[in-house]
Amino acid sequence: MDNFVFHNPTTIDFGTGKEQQVGQHLADHGIKKVLLTYGSERIKRDGLFDAVTKSLAAQGIAWVEFGGIVSNPVISTVREAIAVARTHQVEAVLAVGGGSVLDSSKAIAAGVLHDGDVWELFTRAATIKAALPIFSVLTLAATGSEMNSGAVVTNEETREKFAIGSPHTFPKVSIVNPALMQTVSRDYLVYSASDIIAHSIEGYFTAKVQPRFQSRLVEAIIKTVIETTETLLADPTNYGARAEFAWASTQALNGLIYSGTAGFSYPNHMIEHALSALFNVPHGAGLSVIMPAWMKWYHGRNPEQFKRFAEEVFGLDTAEQGIAALEQWFDKIGTPTRLSQLGITEADLPATIDNVLGNAKWFGIAEIYTRDVVTTILKNAL
Template sequence: MESFEFFNPTRIIFGRGAEKKIGEILKGDKIGKVLFVYGKSAIKKIGLYDTVVSSLKENRIEFVEHSGVKPNPVLSHTKEGIEKAKDYKVDAVLAVGGGSVIDEGKTIAAGVKNNRDIWDFFKRNVEIKKALPVYVILTVAATGSEMNGFAVITNEETQEKLSISSEYIFPKVSILNPELTFSVSAQYQAYAAVDAIAHVIEHYLSGIYCPKLQSRFIEGLIKSIMETTEIILKEPKNYNARAEFMWSATVALNGLARLGIKGGGFPNHMIAHALGALYDLPHGACLSIVIPAWMRWYLDKNLPQFERFARNIFNSDKAEEGIENLKSWFKKIGSPVSLKDAGILYKDIDMIAENAYNIAIVWQMEKTYTKQVLTEILKKAND
């Protein structure tokens, strides 16, 4: 097992009605004014907007709204949020929504406290040294952003989708009420499941060595994600299934799953980010296209772990069957499994590979993932 340090400062408040505590929590932390970040109409439709506003007012917390966050949050809107937060001199960011809202909220929190072009942080030209505190009320379980120090933003001008990572953008408090996810559509539940699986399967398969403890932990998460997703698709308001899925998605990317694994990375996310930047596709849809193709390409490089995956997840001794079974499951729940499924033309592969290679350079993965290799993987994803 590799040596490691583990750090996660996020306080989790989990359960029914937990969102009603937000004003009290902010008041207790001596927060007087927040930038209230959310998407479009979803939180209003489920009554969450009114609940949050009521709690803030009851506790005399001033708030400035920053709405309109896109499913793939964009740089221009994020910069508007940074300027708004500076103008109104807010003490913290309150992000109410799914991963996209949280990611934009985190980026705004960093942008307010660092007098630089925020995109410099995404290009890894400079490190984040401080940020406003971030508070979260989660409405879509998928990305794990509610309990980690990552954020992903798309620069719509350059068609780049990049990430930042910093201990300073971990949410201070995240509120998780499974009931707030009851309205998540079947389609987006499918995308969420793919994303959560991707977060644990990447290092599990690409790592040079994955300890048995971590392998079992990851396999347990994958099984829970798959089982609860199938229940949710049939019973959208099944509290226990929503609760278990929600916590599984959080734990999948809160740092625990990767501890002690030697090597590994996020190559599937790298390619998926290129697809998301170029075609504005849902992140989970991009991942379900890429993962089976990458698995076929990487299979011979870590055959024993692929065999373990097939055996422990799908009860098969053949690694290839494990890949095909996962692809079939993605298709079964309604997520695309090929470029063709997403309406992406074969002739676009070179352009996608170029975009992904530029991300590989930023992530320092370009020696393994050359443009030629990326092209090869994308060709496997064509159908």
């Protein structure tokens, strides 16, 4: 096991009705004025916006709205929000939404206190030295952003999808009410399942140091995601399954399963970020296409762990059977497993490969993911 430091200061307030506590949480942190960020206007129709603002008003907290954050969020929107935050001199950012809103809000919170352009924090031209306090009310369980410091945003001019992370960008409090997720569409449920599995397996398969205990935690998450996704496809109102799905999602990317592991990388995310950046495909849909394709290329490099995956997750014997079972499960739940299902054809590969190779430098794995290798993986996914 490798040396590590584990510190996750985020408070998770989990359960039914917890969005009504958001004002109290902000008040506990001394916040008087907040930027309330969100995506579509749906939260105004379904009552969540009212519940949140009522909770803020009850504590005498003023808010400034900033809506319209889209999936695969873009840096231009973050820049606009930073300007609004500065104009109104808000003291905190409250994200009401899914991973895109949360990630954007982290970038906003850090960007407000950064002297230069916020994209410098993503290219690593500058580091995050401070951020406004971040709070969130989660409406989609997938990215784990509610309990980590990371944020992924796309620069639509440069077509780069990069990430930030800092001790300053952990949410202070994230509210996770699984009942708010019952209206998530069938598509976004299965894309979310794919995303959570991707977070779980990147380290599991690629780490040079991968203790057995951490592997068991990963398998607990994946088995839970598989089981609860199937329950929710049959019955979207099953609260228990929604709750376990959400909590497993949080655990997949809050630092726990990566603690003590070493030498891991995020090749599936690296490749998928190119698909999102170029073709604006849903992140989880891109990942369910890439994962089986990547596994078919990669598994010979870590045969024991792939055999373990087959045995522990699917009760099967060989690496190849495990990979096939995962791909078949993706097919079964209805998340794509082929680039063609995303509308991406062989003619798109050269541009895609170029974008991946750009990412490879940022991800620090350009030596392994050469043009030939990336081509092989993407051809597996055609």
